[in-house]
Amino acid sequence: MNEARETIRFILNGRAMAIDAPADRRVVDLLREDLGLTGTKEGCGTGECGACTILVDNESRLSCLMLVAQLEGARVTTVEGLELLPVGRAIQRAFVEEGAVQCGFCTPGMELAALALLREEPQPTRERIREGLSGNLCRCTGYVKIVDAVERAATDIGGGEQE
Incomplete structure (x- = not known):
């Protein structure tokens, strides 16, 4: 089975990124598993606890509820x-x-x-x-x-x- 992937371009902690990833991958998983940014935690996985909070275009967002495709063109700040x-x-x-x-x-x-x-x-x-x-x-x-x-x-x- 081929997984549909796309290149997502965004700014992460001031650095331009171009990530080839499944568009439906959760942002928390991309950050922690693919990029090694383990400061973003997954607590509940349902958007109830806030442990996975990141900033996307200067707004608090829950990365466990976001898909990688939603990062296209965004400025993302993690705790790192x-x-x-x-x-x-x-x-x-x-x-x-x-x-x-x-x-x-x-x-x-x-x-x-x-x-x-x-x-x-x-x-x-x-x-x-x-x-x-x-x-x-x-x-x-x-x-x-x-x-x-x-x-x-x-x-x-x-x-x-x-x-």
């Missing part, structure tokens, strides 16, 4: 790409300094959701931070430290987008 952005480094630093990382399974999705939020709203209220992180589940921290970390990152970047 956060270190390339000053605001991403500020988010990562704040998560560590505020104790928002325990087991770490939810951390990549939380950090990417935080990046999407801070790009949209550089100085969010605590309520807005909770809304921005909704859909990302954490079983360890109780969310207070995660909200603290996002609030600190917003303060650290001074409310301005720093690419």
Whole structure:
């Protein structure tokens, strides 16, 4: 049986990609298995937990629910790409300094959701931070430290987008 494949062109963490893959392959599988970007986690596989969160054209998306064909022409950021952005480094630093990382399974999705939020709203209220992180589940921290970390990152970047 021949599997229909196509070349998908997109930008991944600032790097141009041309991937020959089945159009119906899930993005989470492409990232983890084909590209070795294992920071993107698969938790539930049904879009309920947020562990597979990535940014596609600066919007939070669940990679377990996306097909590779949906990446055509898009700009994709995974947790591995956060270190390339000053605001991403500020988010990562704040998560560590505020104790928002325990087991770490939810951390990549939380950090990417935080990046999407801070790009949209550089100085969010605590309520807005909770809304921005909704859909990302954490079983360890109780969310207070995660909200603290996002609030600190917003303060650290001074409310301005720093690419």
